[in-house]
Structures are given as C-alpha cells and as structure tokens.
Amino acid sequence: MPPKLFDRPDYKGQFRAHTRDEFKAFLAFARHYWLLSSLILAGLIVLFVQTSPFPPKTVKIATGQPSSSAQILGEWYRDFFATNGITLELVPSDGAEDNLKLLQDGSVDAAITQAGIPAPKGSGLLSLGSIEFMPMWLFYRGEPVDQNRATQLMSQWTIAIGLENSGTYFMVRDLLKEYGLRPEEYSNLLKMPANESVEKILHGELDALFILAGTESHNLQRLLNAKNLNLWNFKASKATAGRIQYADAVTFPRGAVSLSPLFPEQDIDLVSTSVTLTVSPNLHPAIQYLFMSAAENHYANSENYFDRPGGFPAFLDRNFKKSPVAVKYIENRGSILKYDFPFWAASLIDRAWLSIAALLAILLPLTKLIPQYRKYHLYLVQNTHYAAMNELVIQIREADSLEALSSLDFKFQELASTIELTWAPAGTKEKYFFMLNALETIRRHIERQKTSLELLKENRVNPQ
Known part of the structure; x- marks a missing residue:
C-alpha cells in the first residue's frame, strides 16, 4: 500500500478551534465595548420576551x-x-x-x-x-x-x-x-x-x-x-x-x-x-x-x-x-x-x-465599524504583559544581589507561564510569538545579570 502523501485535514478540530476563537473573541469584545454590548443584549431580551420561544409542557x-x-x-x-x-x-x-x-x-x-x-x-x-x-x-x-x-x-x-x-x-x-x-x-x-x-x-x-x-x-x-x-x-x-x-x-x-x-x-x-x-x-x-x-x-x-x-x-x-x-x-x-x-x-x-433579520441588519454593520474585533482579546492581554515585562527588565538591571535576582527570576517564571498559556485567536499568532521572543530576551537579561553579579561577588571575596 503506497504511503500517504499527506494527512487528511482535521476539519472537526479546526471547526472546534475556530468556534472557540470566535466565542472568546466575542467575550473580550463585549467586555471592552460594554455600552454597545449592553444595548445589543437589551435588544435580544426584548426580542426574547416578544417571541416567547419556549412553549408550556x-x-x-x-x-x-x-x-x-x-x-x-x-x-x-x-x-x-x-x-x-x-x-x-x-x-x-x-x-x-x-x-x-x-x-x-x-x-x-x-x-x-x-x-x-x-x-x-x-x-x-x-x-x-x-x-x-x-x-x-x-x-x-x-x-x-x-x-x-x-x-x-x-x-x-x-x-x-x-x-x-x-x-x-x-x-x-x-x-x-x-x-x-x-x-x-x-x-x-x-x-x-x-x-x-x-x-x-x-x-x-x-x-x-x-x-x-x-x-x-x-x-x-x-x-x-x-x-x-x-x-x-x-x-x-x-x-x-x-x-x-x-x-x-x-x-x-x-x-x-x-x-x-x-x-x-x-x-x-x-x-x-x-x-x-x-x-x-x-x-x-x-x-x-x-x-x-x-x-x-x-x-x-x-x-x-x-x-x-x-x-x-x-x-x-x-x-x-x-x-x-x-x-x-x-x-x-x-x-x-x-x-x-x-x-x-x-x-x-x-x-x-423578520425581527431577527432586522436585528442582524443592525448588528452586522456595527461589527464592521469596529475593525479586527477578534484581535482585541490578545491586544488587551498583550499590553498588560508587555508592561509587566518592561517593569521586570528594569528591576533586573537594578538588581544588586544574587538573592534579589533569584526573586526576580521566580517572578519571571510566573510571568512566562502566564504568557505561554495566553489564548491567541486566528490571525494573531505572530504577535503571540513576538511575546515569546520577548521572554527569551528577558531570560538572557537574567543570565547576563547573574553572571555579572557572580563576578562581582567573586572579586569582592578574592581581591587582587
């Protein structure tokens, strides 16, 4: 039997991933644009009450x-x-x-x-x-x-x-x-x-x-x-x-x-x-x-x-x-x-x-007015993580002892774990890997600072 040239695409897996991405992106969008989200929710509630979809048993x-x-x-x-x-x-x-x-x-x-x-x-x-x-x-x-x-x-x-x-x-x-x-x-x-x-x-x-x-x-x-x-x-x-x-x-x-x-x-x-x-x-x-x-x-x-x-x-x-x-x-x-x-x-x-069509006719243009709504989740998380990394780099540079650096290294490990588990919707993978590269840069900062502090400590112990 000849070998397979390529595997069959995982349609179900991709569909589940895409659905999960859309849901998470929508939640992030709803939190960021809470006023618009509230108006949309109110419209849906009114539609629900008017249509009363669930009959008596x-x-x-x-x-x-x-x-x-x-x-x-x-x-x-x-x-x-x-x-x-x-x-x-x-x-x-x-x-x-x-x-x-x-x-x-x-x-x-x-x-x-x-x-x-x-x-x-x-x-x-x-x-x-x-x-x-x-x-x-x-x-x-x-x-x-x-x-x-x-x-x-x-x-x-x-x-x-x-x-x-x-x-x-x-x-x-x-x-x-x-x-x-x-x-x-x-x-x-x-x-x-x-x-x-x-x-x-x-x-x-x-x-x-x-x-x-x-x-x-x-x-x-x-x-x-x-x-x-x-x-x-x-x-x-x-x-x-x-x-x-x-x-x-x-x-x-x-x-x-x-x-x-x-x-x-x-x-x-x-x-x-x-x-x-x-x-x-x-x-x-x-x-x-x-x-x-x-x-x-x-x-x-x-x-x-x-x-x-x-x-x-x-x-x-x-x-x-x-x-x-x-x-x-x-x-x-x-x-x-x-x-x-x-x-x-x-x-x-x-x-x-007719009511559903009217509601969609209002909502779809609104979503187009707000570009790249699916990327807002990573955008908001990315800003938070970059701010934390920037503060950590400053603290690493100012560390004057191996004990202080060890504490910062522990803090770095926690931040790295959080960033690695960050959800990135389709179309934002590049920015996600930029954050991972930034982590590697910080890790090198820690290694260099550790080397410098060890040399400094050794010179103090064995002065020439």
Missing part, C-alpha cells in the same frame, strides 16, 4: 363524550403531542357547546368544537380552522320507510337527539326546524348521552337516534354494523345544507363499511358540519403551530370519505376570529423548517424571522 383540550369522535380525535392528538415532548391532557365534556364554555372560563387551553356554534361575546377565542367534516347520521329500527313521510315519522318516533350542550343537539335542532319540528315541543325527542342512546336503540328501547360522528367513532361503528338498524338517506342533503349556513352536503360511499357483503348498498347522502379547533387567545403560538401540524398529519393519514377541494385544515366557520398562526400555516402549509427543527424552533423562526 402541558396543554389541556376539551374533547367530548366517551367513545365519541372528539374523544378519539383527542387521543390521536395526545399521541402526536407526546412525540413532540408535550403532554396533552384530555378533558371530557358533554359535547361541542360544553367545550366552548370550558374554554371560555379558562378550564382548558383548546377545544374541539364545530362550525355554526356562535362565539361567546367578548371571549376573544381564536379558530385554528376546520379539520374534518362531521356528518349527522340518523339510524332507525324496523323496515325501510318512505322518506317523504319524514316529518310525520320524526314527530311519532321516540328519537334520541343528544345532550343539550352537545354538538349533536345543536345541529339536530337546526335540522329538525327544516322539517317543521321544534325539539322543545315534542316529548318523543329525548335528550341523552350518545353511549346511552346507542345502547337503548340496540336493545329496542328507542325507535331512532341522531348522532353527529366521524367514521372513527366507536359508537358509529356499532350502529353501522348492527343488523336490525336502517340508515337514513338525506336525499335532499344539498338543499338542506343550503338552508343551514354552516352545513355541507357529503356522501357516504357505497361499500364504505363492507365490500362483502356490500354495505351500504348505495351511496348515502348526509348533511354535515365541520370539526373546528378553537383555542384561547393566550395559547402559546408554538402550541397553536403544533395543533396545525397535528391537524395536517391527521388529515394525511386518515380515511377520508368526506373530503373537500384543498383538503384540511381550512377555514370553513366564520364565527370565530382566525388565529394569525393558523392563517400563516394554511397559506404556506407550515414552515419549510418543520421537518428539520423541533416544532417550537420552526414556529419561532416562522414568527420572528
């Missing part, structure tokens, strides 16, 4: 009833947050309207709500946008019915319509109005939790139930797989959605539950609202950013029977003020740094890059 979100879509969605978000080092605590509730109350009174930091529910007055709550469609389903027992008799049937059936503060009840109320029915006027329309209503209809204790749910809902899956239930086809879904401002017409496709046997056997038209993430105006921007990232990931990795052009997240509900963080995220689909940096760093740069 624990966040609370209001979800919904057990086994509901909101609860399952919250669990998915909890796992996503955990991978980013944030604990997301799930707070159960009666539903979407109850979630808003919890958010308004400060019990939680975020809430899973739905389009159409009005924002509490003066709350200042922010919307992170809609994250998926949430259809309204109507299941009923018995044989398939003529849906032209919808109003008559709904006024006669015993129907569960959800808890009063739930999203189901909120939308059912508007939906029934389109059929000329008011829940408060009919005793057959029962308010109860989703879990309870599912159990009752499966055991024949209800004629029908409304449930607002995504396909991931455990309650919905039980209903879809029940053999003794029929699914209502809202054939006028487009017309109904046109009358309800926040609603959309969606289609549950044929065979979505099972291809063998085929179920449903035909496309099912449904009326849907959209799930919205709503947050406190005080929620840290980085956490808002993380919610947006979670929403984007959930949409990309979920079965989407109910899609829209442009996908999710998107602003479909106009009842809440839009979060600036969410607006920017949706416009740009997140920061280009989100795949390479922690979420809080990507969020910080995304929010504060």
Whole structure:
C-alpha cells in the first residue's frame, strides 16, 4: 500500500478551534465595548420576551363524550403531542357547546368544537380552522320507510337527539326546524348521552337516534354494523345544507363499511358540519403551530370519505376570529423548517424571522465599524504583559544581589507561564510569538545579570 502523501485535514478540530476563537473573541469584545454590548443584549431580551420561544409542557383540550369522535380525535392528538415532548391532557365534556364554555372560563387551553356554534361575546377565542367534516347520521329500527313521510315519522318516533350542550343537539335542532319540528315541543325527542342512546336503540328501547360522528367513532361503528338498524338517506342533503349556513352536503360511499357483503348498498347522502379547533387567545403560538401540524398529519393519514377541494385544515366557520398562526400555516402549509427543527424552533423562526433579520441588519454593520474585533482579546492581554515585562527588565538591571535576582527570576517564571498559556485567536499568532521572543530576551537579561553579579561577588571575596 503506497504511503500517504499527506494527512487528511482535521476539519472537526479546526471547526472546534475556530468556534472557540470566535466565542472568546466575542467575550473580550463585549467586555471592552460594554455600552454597545449592553444595548445589543437589551435588544435580544426584548426580542426574547416578544417571541416567547419556549412553549408550556402541558396543554389541556376539551374533547367530548366517551367513545365519541372528539374523544378519539383527542387521543390521536395526545399521541402526536407526546412525540413532540408535550403532554396533552384530555378533558371530557358533554359535547361541542360544553367545550366552548370550558374554554371560555379558562378550564382548558383548546377545544374541539364545530362550525355554526356562535362565539361567546367578548371571549376573544381564536379558530385554528376546520379539520374534518362531521356528518349527522340518523339510524332507525324496523323496515325501510318512505322518506317523504319524514316529518310525520320524526314527530311519532321516540328519537334520541343528544345532550343539550352537545354538538349533536345543536345541529339536530337546526335540522329538525327544516322539517317543521321544534325539539322543545315534542316529548318523543329525548335528550341523552350518545353511549346511552346507542345502547337503548340496540336493545329496542328507542325507535331512532341522531348522532353527529366521524367514521372513527366507536359508537358509529356499532350502529353501522348492527343488523336490525336502517340508515337514513338525506336525499335532499344539498338543499338542506343550503338552508343551514354552516352545513355541507357529503356522501357516504357505497361499500364504505363492507365490500362483502356490500354495505351500504348505495351511496348515502348526509348533511354535515365541520370539526373546528378553537383555542384561547393566550395559547402559546408554538402550541397553536403544533395543533396545525397535528391537524395536517391527521388529515394525511386518515380515511377520508368526506373530503373537500384543498383538503384540511381550512377555514370553513366564520364565527370565530382566525388565529394569525393558523392563517400563516394554511397559506404556506407550515414552515419549510418543520421537518428539520423541533416544532417550537420552526414556529419561532416562522414568527420572528423578520425581527431577527432586522436585528442582524443592525448588528452586522456595527461589527464592521469596529475593525479586527477578534484581535482585541490578545491586544488587551498583550499590553498588560508587555508592561509587566518592561517593569521586570528594569528591576533586573537594578538588581544588586544574587538573592534579589533569584526573586526576580521566580517572578519571571510566573510571568512566562502566564504568557505561554495566553489564548491567541486566528490571525494573531505572530504577535503571540513576538511575546515569546520577548521572554527569551528577558531570560538572557537574567543570565547576563547573574553572571555579572557572580563576578562581582567573586572579586569582592578574592581581591587582587
């Protein structure tokens, strides 16, 4: 094997040395120009306070009833947050309207709500946008019915319509109005939790139930797989959605539950609202950013029977003020740094890059106005050492005894050790070696003076 003509450069070592040089030079510069350094530090503190880069480690979100879509969605978000080092605590509730109350009174930091529910007055709550469609389903027992008799049937059936503060009840109320029915006027329309209503209809204790749910809902899956239930086809879904401002017409496709046997056997038209993430105006921007990232990931990795052009997240509900963080995220689909940096760093740069650029635009010209700032450390140390060496040379010349010279030699050794350990940044090595040469000159002074004093002492002892 032929010998190596040269060794590979020590890139890592040079990088570490250069970084160390820059840091030490900066400290020396900061001490020398303390006023300018203080102004720069004050600017950095102001920037730090304004951007608040570090988010809280624990966040609370209001979800919904057990086994509901909101609860399952919250669990998915909890796992996503955990991978980013944030604990997301799930707070159960009666539903979407109850979630808003919890958010308004400060019990939680975020809430899973739905389009159409009005924002509490003066709350200042922010919307992170809609994250998926949430259809309204109507299941009923018995044989398939003529849906032209919808109003008559709904006024006669015993129907569960959800808890009063739930999203189901909120939308059912508007939906029934389109059929000329008011829940408060009919005793057959029962308010109860989703879990309870599912159990009752499966055991024949209800004629029908409304449930607002995504396909991931455990309650919905039980209903879809029940053999003794029929699914209502809202054939006028487009017309109904046109009358309800926040609603959309969606289609549950044929065979979505099972291809063998085929179920449903035909496309099912449904009326849907959209799930919205709503947050406190005080929620840290980085956490808002993380919610947006979670929403984007959930949409990309979920079965989407109910899609829209442009996908999710998107602003479909106009009842809440839009979060600036969410607006920017949706416009740009997140920061280009989100795949390479922690979420809080990507969020910080995304929010504060303009301020950081402005600060650098001020600082860089200032550093150029002060030439050779990296050499100031050696410059200051060099002046101190040369002054000490000059004083030592004078004392050596004036030494009139070997004892005095020995004391000065000890002092010289201490000074030499200090100078030899002096840090010299790149570009100043020549001046550093000049100091070492000066030490050799002083060492020769000591030797000559020692020789002179020894001769003088010998002449005194042995005069001729």
